Amino acid sequence: MTGTTERHPRRPSRRRPAADTLLAALVPVAACSLALGGLTTWVGAGKAGSPPRIDVSSGRVLLPYGDSTQTAAFFDVANRGGSDDRLIGVTSPGSPGPVSLSRxxxxxxxxxxxxxxxxxxxxxxxxxxxxxxxxxxxxxAADWRAGDLVPFTLHFAHSAPVRTLAVVTRPGGRAS
Structure with a gap:
């Protein structure tokens, strides 16, 4: 075998590994670019990392009926922020007994x-x-009359406590 050069059949060409390397690098670069584009859109929309912003309104306490020792209060709680929050408790110095959340x-x-x-x-x-x-x-329940104001503090997992007032109303009606 002198004078002729034979190519070894199992030996890869030098051009093929460069193309394989380029293709292997292209997949993670494309995935990172897509993720970065999504995060940029999320940040641009003002949702990334924005904390909860809690507003409490429309507080009302039902006027106790008859000899009832308990009553219920209701609030509208809005979160204008970009993160969920949790209402974890409610207190009221106007309640003669314990205050709790129920469903x-x-x-x-x-x-x-x-x-x-x-x-x-x-x-x-x-x-x-x-x-x-x-x-x-x-x-x-306390000795309230329709129209009285009862103070409450709503406690949240991530937001500062919110102090508010609730008006005493007749069940099914409005404060008089």
Whole structure:
């Protein structure tokens, strides 16, 4: 075999590894570019890392009926921020007893009952509208009259506590 040069059949050409390397690098670069574009859009929309911004309004306490020792309070809680928050508790110096969060549930047979809850999510850009058919605040009844104002402090997992007033109203009606 003198005078002729034979190419070894198992030996790769030098051009092929460069093309393979370029293709192997292209996939992660494209994935990173796509992720960076998505994050840039998210930041540009003002949603990246913006904390919850909680507003509480429309507070009302139901006037206790008869010899009832408990009543309920309701609030509208809005979160104008970019992160979820959780309502983790409510206090009121105007309540003669403990104050707690509860949720009304229905059994399979249609009977209603209330169950205590430790926290309620207030979604980013959303709201929590308390009602007699969902989440409410249970508190001890006092000698209130329709139109009285009861002070409350709502406590959140990430936001500062919010102090607010709730007006005492007749069930199914408005303050007089």
């Amino acid at each position: 009304h549930r229905t059994t399979g047979g249609g009977a209603a009952y209330k169950a205590g809850v430790a926290a309620v999510t207030v979604p980013a850009g959303g709201r929590l509208a308390m009602s007699p058919h969902g989440v409410d605040v249970v508190l001890g």
